[in-house]
Every structure is written in C-alpha cells, then in structure tokens.
Amino acid sequence: MLNKLSESIYYLSNQNDKERPTLGLVCGDKYSLVIDAGNSLQHAKDFLQEIESLNVPPVKYLVITHAHWDHFLGMNEFDAVVIVNPLTNQLLQAWRGYSYDDRSLKEYVNSKKMSAQCVEIIKNEIPEREAFQLHSPDIIFEKSLTLDLGNKACVLEQIRSTHTDDSTIVYVPDEKVIFLGDSVYGTTRNSLFHYKKSHLLPMIEDIQKFDAGYFLLGHESICDLDEMNTFWKELKLASExxxxxxxxxxxxxxxxxxxxxxxxxxxxxxxxxxxxxxxxxxxx
Incomplete structure (x- = not known):
C-alpha cells in the first residue's frame, strides 16, 4: 500500500525481509516521476499496481539513485524515461551484459559479482529470465538536472556519499521533501561494514544545502528534520x-x-x- 506524504508525493515503504528499498512517486499537473525501480520485475509490478489505483498523471520519468541491484532490477517494467548520472550508467553497463540463466547466476555468485540473495530474488521474481536483458537509460545527466512535471519541479543532483560514488538525490522544493536513496548509509568492503570518514562531512554539506523537512531513505522509509538532525549528530560524534x-x-x-x-x-x-x-x- 502506498503511503501519502502530501497531495503530490507518495512512497512504497521498504521491506527489509525481501531486500526491497523505499520507492517514491512525485506527481505534477502533467506527469509523474518515480524514484528507483525496485529490486525485481515483481517489485516494480507491485508498485505500478498501487500507482494505477491513484488518480495521478502518467509516469514519464524514472530516476535511479545508484547502481545497486535492489534499486534498478525492476526498471524494465516501467514505460518511462530512465534517468541516471554518468557513473551509475557506467556501472549499469556490466549488468546489461549479464545473462540470467541458472548457470550464469551461479558463476556470478562464485565470482562475487552478485550476492546469493540477489540471485534468489532474480530466480523468484523475474520470469523468463533466460531472455532477460536490462534496458539502457535514456538520459544521462551531469551533476544536476531540474525536471518540470507541470507546476512541480524536481531537482536531481549527484552528491558525495558514504555509500557509493554514484549517489543521486531527488529534491522537491515546494514540498521541502528529499529522496536520499541509500546515500547516507555505510558500505561493505572486504567483508567489513564501514563508514567512509573522509566522505561524511562533504556528504552532509551536500544534503543540508537543500531546505528539506522530510527525508525519504532507502531502507528506513521516512524521517523528519529532527530525526535527521539526530542522525547527523550521532554520526559526527562517532566519527570525531x-x-x-x-x-x-x-x-x-x-x-x-x-x-x-x-x-x-x-x-x-x-x-x-x-x-x-x-x-x-x-x-x-
């Protein structure tokens, strides 16, 4: 079920048991924009079915916040203009070359190109996957892009991040709402979960320049300004x-x-x- 944040902003909450991140919907007078495509075709179908129950303009744009599989593997299900930053596009190129038959998927797990959980979800939620090939993005934007949905502006910006180098956020100025994807999280390397200390303050600076009152996160759904300020404070104190x-x-x-x-x-x-x-x- 979609959560309604305002007359023009909705979101489908994350489901951690299924590795499904938060998906967003912003509606203008003419068009709607989706933030992230979901972790599978089934995830995308579930989201689109919820959107169809609303009286909103057609989805014209789909923004991928970063190139982690749980945020983009559902993109083929959308009849929309797919938008990414250059690094996300570069990272998606490898996935466009992958095969999705059992044998190939097993090889990808063994070579650590995919996680076992990713492969399990692909097998369960992407039908006819032996012929599956990820679509290419339609628009590759540099640094920042503003979209007009019809009396509703959305600002896309690539920011510095502790999670990935290709993080894109989506800001809705008149609503003071910002979709952060997974940008504020840590990451894992050599089996160690870590926060990149050198990226922390630059990331906070990039995000705090936007006048936001609500923050949509990939795996917590929504935070208000007080909750986000507490999050920043705890991160800074730990880092120091x-x-x-x-x-x-x-x-x-x-x-x-x-x-x-x-x-x-x-x-x-x-x-x-x-x-x-x-x-x-x-x-x-």
Whole structure:
C-alpha cells in the first residue's frame, strides 16, 4: 500500500525481509516521476499496481539513485524515461551484459559479482529470465538536472556519499521533501561494514544545502528534520571519536569527549568508523 506524504508525493515503504528499498512517486499537473525501480520485475509490478489505483498523471520519468541491484532490477517494467548520472550508467553497463540463466547466476555468485540473495530474488521474481536483458537509460545527466512535471519541479543532483560514488538525490522544493536513496548509509568492503570518514562531512554539506523537512531513505522509509538532525549528530560524534583501529580506544575517546557512553546507534557508527580506519591502514 502506498503511503501519502502530501497531495503530490507518495512512497512504497521498504521491506527489509525481501531486500526491497523505499520507492517514491512525485506527481505534477502533467506527469509523474518515480524514484528507483525496485529490486525485481515483481517489485516494480507491485508498485505500478498501487500507482494505477491513484488518480495521478502518467509516469514519464524514472530516476535511479545508484547502481545497486535492489534499486534498478525492476526498471524494465516501467514505460518511462530512465534517468541516471554518468557513473551509475557506467556501472549499469556490466549488468546489461549479464545473462540470467541458472548457470550464469551461479558463476556470478562464485565470482562475487552478485550476492546469493540477489540471485534468489532474480530466480523468484523475474520470469523468463533466460531472455532477460536490462534496458539502457535514456538520459544521462551531469551533476544536476531540474525536471518540470507541470507546476512541480524536481531537482536531481549527484552528491558525495558514504555509500557509493554514484549517489543521486531527488529534491522537491515546494514540498521541502528529499529522496536520499541509500546515500547516507555505510558500505561493505572486504567483508567489513564501514563508514567512509573522509566522505561524511562533504556528504552532509551536500544534503543540508537543500531546505528539506522530510527525508525519504532507502531502507528506513521516512524521517523528519529532527530525526535527521539526530542522525547527523550521532554520526559526527562517532566519527570525531574514531582516530584509531582499536574499538576500545574509540569508545574510550567518545566517553571522555562526551561525558557519557555511546548509545546503541553511536556504538554501531563507531564500529563502522573503526572498520574504515582498518581498511585504510591495509591500503597504506
């Protein structure tokens, strides 16, 4: 069921048990825009069925926020102009060359090109997959693009991110709503979940320049401004306490600097920033 944020903005909540991220819908007087395509054709069909039950203008545009499979594998289901930034397009090229038969999928898991969960969902939710080939995007924008849906502007912008280098956000100025995709999350490398400390403040700067009151996230659905400010504060405090590859030292530093122990979220972030220090030390 679609959640209604305003008369022109809706979203389909994330389903973590199915690895389904939040999908967004912005409606103008003439056209509608979709944010992210879903993790499979079935996910996309479920979303489109919900849209069909609304009295909204036709979907003209589809924006992919970044090239992680759970955000784009449903794109073939949309009869829309697909929009990506250049790096997302580059990363999607590999997926356009993949085959989706059982043998190929097994090889991709073994070579770590796809996760086992991704392959399971492909098998269950993409019918006739042996002939499946991902479509190509239609518009590749540089840095920023503004779309007019008919008395409803949407600003697309590629931002710096702790999650991927190809993160695109969608901002709706008159509603003060911003779709962040997964941009504010950490990422995993060498089996270590980490937050890129060097990217944290630049990312926050890129996002906070937009006057937003509501934030749509890929795997939490929606946050208001107070919740987002708390999120930023916890991330910053955890980052400031972490200058070492030792978790114990980072926790001790946090406790000394803040006259308290870290809460559950802050401890999670501290561990992720420590992992970032470990990964950076391995590159040195």
């Amino acid at each position: 306490a972490t200058e070492t590859t030792s978790l114990e030292e980072a926790i001790e530093c946090f406790t000394k600097d803040n006259d308290r122990s870290p809460n559950e979220n802050e401890l999670f972030f501290i561990k992720a920033f420590v992992n970032d220090q470990i990964l950076n030390s391995q590159k040195a």
